[in-house]
Amino acid sequence: MSKIIFNEIQRKQLEANPNVASVSDRAIQYHAEFKIRAVKENMNGKGPTQIFIENGFDLDVIGVKKATSSLCRWRDTYKTYGEQGLLEERRGRGSTGRPSTKDVSPEKKLEKAEARIKYLEAELELLKKLEELERQAKKRY
Structure with a gap:
């Protein structure tokens, strides 16, 4: 502007x-x-x-x-x-904006869902490791 x-x-x-x-x-x-x-x-x-x-x-x-x-x-x-x-x-x-998800093939939807699951699993593992590190740090003090 x-x-x-x-x-x-x-x-x-x-x-x-x-x-x-x-x-x-x-x-x-x-x-x-x-x-x-x-x-x-x-x-x-x-x-x-x-x-x-x-x-x-x-x-x-x-x-x-x-x-x-x-x-x-x-x-x-x-x-x-x-x-x-x-x-x-x-x-x-x-404007067209983001691509529509209505026209996405079932294969593409499955691929996106699997990628999201993989991402969330990795995030969960990271959080578990962080919690374990916090527990270990508390035991030391």
Whole structure:
């Protein structure tokens, strides 16, 4: 989350930009088309500040760090998921989150259960050893 807090005038200025989807007190949501265009321009050699200025952003309002960090994040997403990664919202309710356990095969469930049993048995053995060491230490004193 940004340390910059936008006032009402700054929010209206940012909302007027065609590349902005929405603005809150601290965050700017950009249109996916802008993100894709910005990543491609950046890969062709343009810097983040130049890209944001050419697309109508006042860096005194949003800050140079926001432009740089946003572009870095978009570039990583683009490399991992391609254009589709920037078109889809992967946060919040629509997010996939952890893999679902509903679609797990019985073999996989058994494998996970056996691994958990093995872990718990090892933990129990460790606790037994600790208790024995504590008993021995009490006898000495």
